[in-house]
Every structure is written in structure tokens, then in C-alpha cells.
Amino acid sequence: MTGESTPAVLSVHSTVGAWLAHPIGSRILADLLAQAGTDTSVLRMMRNLPLEHLLRSGGPIPEGLVESLELKVNGGVLPDPDKVESLAWRERITGGRFAGETVIVTGAASGIGRAVASRVAREGGRVVAVDLFEEKLGEFAAAHPGSEIITVAADVSSQSDVDRVLSAAGDRVDGLANVAGIMDDFSAIHEVSDEMLERVFNVNVFGLIRLSRAVVPLMMEARKGSIVNIASESALRGSSAGLAYTASKSAVLGITRSSAYMYQEFGIRVNAVAPGGTVTGIRPGTAENFGRGRVFEHNADVPLATPEQLAASITFLLSADGSNVSGVLLPSDGGESVF
Ligand SMILES: NC(=O)c1ccc[n+]([C@@H]2O[C@H](COP(=O)([O-])OP(=O)(O)OC[C@H]3O[C@@H](n4cnc5c(N)ncnc54)[C@H](O)[C@@H]3O)[C@@H](O)[C@H]2O)c1
Secondary structure: OOOOOOOOOOOOOEEHHHHHHOHHHHHHHHHHHHHOOOOHHHHHHHOOOEHHHHHHOOOOOOOOHHHHHHHHHOOOOOOOHHHOOOEOOOOOOOOOOOOOOEEEEEOOOOHHHHHHHHHHHHOOOEEEEEEOOHHHHHHHHHOOOOOOEEEEEOOOOOHHHHHHHHHHHOOOOOEEEEOOOOOOOOOOOOOOOHHHHHHHHHHHHHHHHHHHHHHHHHHHHHOOEEEEEEOOHHHOOOOOOOHHHHHHHHHHHHHHHHHHHHOHHHOEEEEEEEEOOEOOOOOOOOOOOHHHHHHHHHHOOOOOEOHHHHHHHHHHHHOHHHOOOOOOEEEEOOOHHHO
16 A cells, blocks of 8 residues: 545544544544543544534534634535545434323433433423423424423422323323433442432432323223333443432332333233433432542443433334333443443
8 A cells, every 4th residue: 555545524424533543634623622621532532423423513513613623624625525535423313202192201301301302392292391390391392393291390200290190191001201300429339328318319219100000001001011120331330420329220120111011912012221421411419429530430431322322222112113012221331331
């Protein structure tokens, strides 16, 4: 082989990894990050994300930035969309996959829940979108004109709120995605507070049980239904989070297996998805503690994904595409579970 290879044609839809591997792209990213007072080592976990996602992380992308970056990286020429390389994964809608179905999605105002609710709505389902934040739910519904979306501002850990969700859903529920969840502060068992244990279990475990308990009788009557519970890598290992969160997500796995067994004869499928690191609004508590140091040793290498990638895994199990699958824990983590 002689001569230098031609640099790849890139766009903001190419992966961060492809920009880093490109002779000009890597310099552009280094300059951008230097302006923010940091360097490209912060991109280590973001190699699979589209560059566009990174640019959007601080709010709307400044006008003209996309064009100027694409011109710079491609030697002054805008990229031909057919020739762009290393495109990051993009969602592909399966038209009508949820047509005629009512699906309750919790945590629908942000992150993974929002991406699931959006995908179900765009695939023809009637969505009951549940979250604590009414205004953000309203924004979500407004962003999906033409879709049937019922928003319910509710706390899944409150029985009276769960009753309101069921009234809004009506007498038929085909799917339930239990996505709402909160993190802990990474505290280990010798330092965890009662307050942290109660807060995390109230949402991640008791809220999930309360809503499922209300929905399952409707599914038993219909002899059909699909429930997807959102667990975490911490249901697979001890190094992803603190004691409260790890125990709560391990409980989610137990709830999933018990329910998949109990209602198998009713045609109700119950599965769990274990997301790896995903770029969402979730934030751990900031307390300085022993557990935080232990967890960071592991999390430094976790590859990050987009909420839409998680929605692809979750809606697979939620929809009839998962018809032969029940009782599983599906890691959706870019391979982290083999680390
Ligand atoms: N982001 C990650 O890296 C990651 C990794 C593993 C698992 N998870 C799990 O994924 C799920 C979704 O989290 P996310 O990352 O999208 O976070 P997120 O904070 O962006 O979204 C969670 C949503 O749940 C809502 N919520 C919280 N408590 C609620 C309650 N009591 N009642 C109703 N709604 C409530 C929040 O208001 C928020 O809109 C959670 O169960 C989380 O534990 C996330």
C-alpha cells in the first residue's frame, strides 16, 4: 500500500468515535473542548453517540454551527448525504406496530420514558404518558401532533395517583412500560440512610408494583398484555450504583420473574430491560461517601447510549415482536454486561 488514505466524509450524524479518528475532525473536537476548558479524554464513553447528540447536550445547537463543522471537516465542501461514513444508529419507525393498543408509559417526561412514549405514539399506539411534571408532559404531547396522547401528572408511588392513571387509561391496557425511576447517592450499606432507602424503594420498587398491580387484572381479563420493567446494569452486578439503587433494581428483576411466571397462562408477558449508561436527565445524589469512589472505578469505562436506543429495545419487548419472550432481563448496554 502506498500513499495516504482519503479521510472519511463526515457529518454531525457520524459517531464521535469517527470524528476522533479523522485527522481534521479530531482537531476540531479538541479545539471545541479546549474552549470549554477540557480535552477529548471526556469523550471516551461517548464514541458511539452521534456528534449531533453531543452538540445538543448544552441546549439548542447554535445557528450555523452544524454547517461550519461539516464544512471544516470535509475540506470546505458540505458532505453528500449518500457518502457520509460511520453514521451513528438512527431510529427506524415500524408503522402501525402499536395500532389499536393502549400503552401506559411512566417517566414519560424525560429520557428513556419520553423516547419510549414517543416511539409508541409514532407507531400508532394510544399513549398514557405519566410523570411528576405536568408542564414537561404537555411539551411532549405538543411535540406529537396527530398522535393520541393522554398525559397524567402523577407520582407512581402514590396509590391515589395510580388510581387516576387507571381511570385515564380506560378499561383496556395492552402495554405497560414501567420506566420512572430515581438514582441513589452511591452510598454503600454501612453508610446508607433510611431516607435514601425509602425514597429509592418507594419509586423504583413500590411504585412499579402499585401500577402493575392495578393494570394486571385488566390484562388477565383480556388474556393478553405486555409489561416491560426498567431495571439497570445494577441488577447484574454490584459495581454500577449504591446499595439502595442496586437493591431496588435487583428487586425489579425478581418482580419481573415472579410476574412472568404467575401470569404466563393468561398470555401476559413480563420482561425487564437493563440499560447501561444512557444520556438522560437522571442524576445521582452528590453526597461524598465511600461508595461513590468504588462505583466510579467501574463507571469510568461504560459506553453511553441515546434514550432512543433504549426505546428500541424496550418497544421490541413491549410490542408483538417480542411475542415469544417472557421473564427475561435484556441488557441494552453496548456490551457493558460482558466487561
Ligand atoms: N440513564 C441511565 O444511564 C440509566 C441506566 C440504568 C437504568 N436507568 C433507568 O432508566 C429509567 C429512566 O431513567 P432516565 O435515565 O430516563 O432518567 P430521567 O430522569 O431522564 O427520567 C426519569 C423520569 O421519571 C420521572 N419520575 C421519577 N420519579 C417519579 C415518580 N415517583 N412518579 C412518576 N414519575 C417519576 C422523572 O420525573 C423523570 O421524568 C429509570 O428507571 C432508571 O433507573 C437509567
